[in-house]
Amino acid sequence: MVGRRALGAYVVLEVGDEAVAAAPGQFYMLAAVVGWGGGEGERPFLGRAISALFAGDGRVGFLLEDVGPGTGRLCSLAVGEELWLVGPLGRGFDAPPAEREALLVGGGVGIPPLAMFQEAWGGRALLGFRDARHAAGASLLKDAELATDDGSVGHAGYVTDLLERELRAAGEVCVYACGPPAMLETVRALTLAAGVPAWLALEAPMACGFGACFGCVVATHDGFKRVCLDGPVFEAAVLA
Ligand SMILES: Cc1cc2nc3c(=O)[nH]c(=O)nc-3n(C[C@H](O)[C@H](O)[C@H](O)COP(=O)(O)OP(=O)(O)OC[C@H]3O[C@@H](n4cnc5c(N)ncnc54)[C@H](O)[C@@H]3O)c2cc1C
Numbered sequence: 001m002v003g004r005r006a007l008g009a010y011v012v013l014e015v016g017d018e019a020v021a022a023a024p025g026q027f028y029m030l031a032a033v034v035g036w037g038g039g040e041g042e043r044p045f046l047g048r049a050i051s052a053l054f055a056g057d058g059r060v061g062f063l064l065e066d067v068g069p070g071t072g073r074l075c076s077l078a079v080g081e082e083l084w085l086v087g088p089l090g091r092g093f094d095a096p097p098a099e100r101e102a103l104l105v106g107g108g109v110g111i112p113p114l115a116m117f118q119e120a121w122g123g124r125a126l127l128g129f130r131d132a133r134h135a136a137g138a139s140l141l142k143d144a145e146l147a148t149d150d151g152s153v154g155h156a157g158y159v160t161d162l163l164e165r166e167l168r169a170a171g172e173v174c175v176y177a178c179g180p181p182a183m184l185e186t187v188r189a190l191t192l193a194a195g196v197p198a199w200l201a202l203e204a205p206m207a208c209g210f211g212a213c214f215g216c217v218v219a220t221h222d223g224f225k226r227v228c229l230d231g232p233v234f235e236a237a238v239l240a
């Protein structure tokens with residue numbers, strides 16, 4: 001690992017990687033080489049799925065929040081410690097249509113795909129966080145409008161309140177979203193009701209990350225699909 005910095009409630013890791021550049025929404029499976037479970041009477045942890053924050057020129061970046069043993073260990077890594085990296089994996093976002101404005105709607109650790117999207121293709125960001133400490137993550141995007149659950153920064157409430165306002169304004173938009181399941185479900189319902197095209201980068205518990213275990217399936221109108229292989233990005237209209 002070649003870089004580490006704290007960003008509010010998050011940690012940004014930078015890793016040397018010779019792989020091809022990742023698309024916005026693609027992810028990697030990450031594991032620490034040392035201290036990755038496997039102590040006495042203990043199994044090693046599985047790799048953890050983490051979205052690319054940036055990738056290219058021999059470097060890939062990640063934004064992490066410590067929510068359990070795997071992300072806790074990854075957040076504790078120091079520069080010079082080694083990581084196993086598998087990726088880039090999955091299908092990311094496609095470039096937006098020229099005739100519509102891209103609205104990027106995200107929350108928490110869902111912002112890396114949106115930061116990569118904005119860097120590649122632009123777009124106006126609406127971001128939601130728990131509180132001011134988490135809202136520090138918004139600095140990874142340009143000119144984001146913010147909402148916080150506790151009202152400490154920006155709109156007091158959900159980021160989907162901001163999306164609802166935008167959808168009422170009746171501009172020609174399309175929506176690209178990544179965040180917690182409840183937020184994505186609201187984005188799906190609002191955009192479907194408004195007849196606005198939307199693509200969602202989903203999260204699901206993942207064991208393998210490349211299509212072998214079927215542990216990550218999601219229901220679509222075309223049957224069950226693997227989030228790691230057929231996604232994580234799905235058009236909102238195909239989700240059942
Ligand atoms: C495609 C994809 C991209 C992701 N990108 C990022 C990222 O950029 N940064 C980041 O910090 N996290 C990201 N995650 C979530 C991350 O993979 C999980 O938080 C992590 O696996 C938790 O492992 P743990 O051992 O720390 O905690 P665990 O003890 O395994 O879990 C802690 C908590 O998180 C929940 N959880 C575990 N795995 C997932 C999951 N895959 N999705 C949703 N909830 C889960 C558990 O139910 C529990 O509440 C992503 C997940 C996916 C599928």
Ligand code: FES
Pocket residue numbers: 205206207208209210211212213214215216217226227228229
């Ligand atoms: S995580 Fe194994 S099939 Fe998706």
